[in-house]
Amino acid sequence: MKQQTTTPYMYSTPMYYQPTPMYTPPAGSTLPAAGGTTGQVAGQQVPGMLPAEESYIENILRLNRGKVATVYMTFENNREWNAKIFKGVIEAAGRDHLVLSDPQTGRRYLLPMIYLDYITFDEEIEYQYPFGGGPMASYPPR
Structure with missing residues (x-):
């Protein structure tokens, strides 16, 4: 009589791979829509996600409208001047520009942010701390 062999890959019922989710939101909460980067669920911080960022340069400049600033910029491939310093009152700031x-003289400058190196102020500045705190003019001493 001949022995019948079975291969170890044959199963009586199919097996399916079920991935384990990395994060399960608490009952009753919802995740932000796809593409959202807020890192918050129903006003709460989601573990493993970055908090909402508010300290972009344009937001800091908007907080300091009306203050005098010295703006340092570098313009590559410019034969007349490579770097230039602008001093004036901040009138407006957008994602890609600053108006001084x-x-x-009454002259207004529309300065593209792409050329911005840094900005100095002769007085304390308003600064909205990005992670839930209130406005901060300076950091505490270390």
Whole structure:
């Protein structure tokens, strides 16, 4: 009589792979829509996700409208001047630009952020701390 062999890969019922979710939201809460980067669920911080970021340069400049700033910019491939310094009152700021006005001459400057190196102020600045705190003019001493 011949022995019948079975291969170890044959199963009587099919097996399916079930991935385990990395994060399960608490009952009753919802996740942000796809593409959202807020990192918050129903006003709460989601573990493993970054908090909402508010400290972008344009937001900090908007908080300091009306203050005098010195803006340092570098313009590559410019034969007349490579770097330039602008001093004036912050009138407006957008995602890609800054508007300064020179109170002595009345001249207005529309400056593209792409050329921005840094900005200095001669007084304390308003700064909205990005992670749930209130406005901060300076960091506490270390």
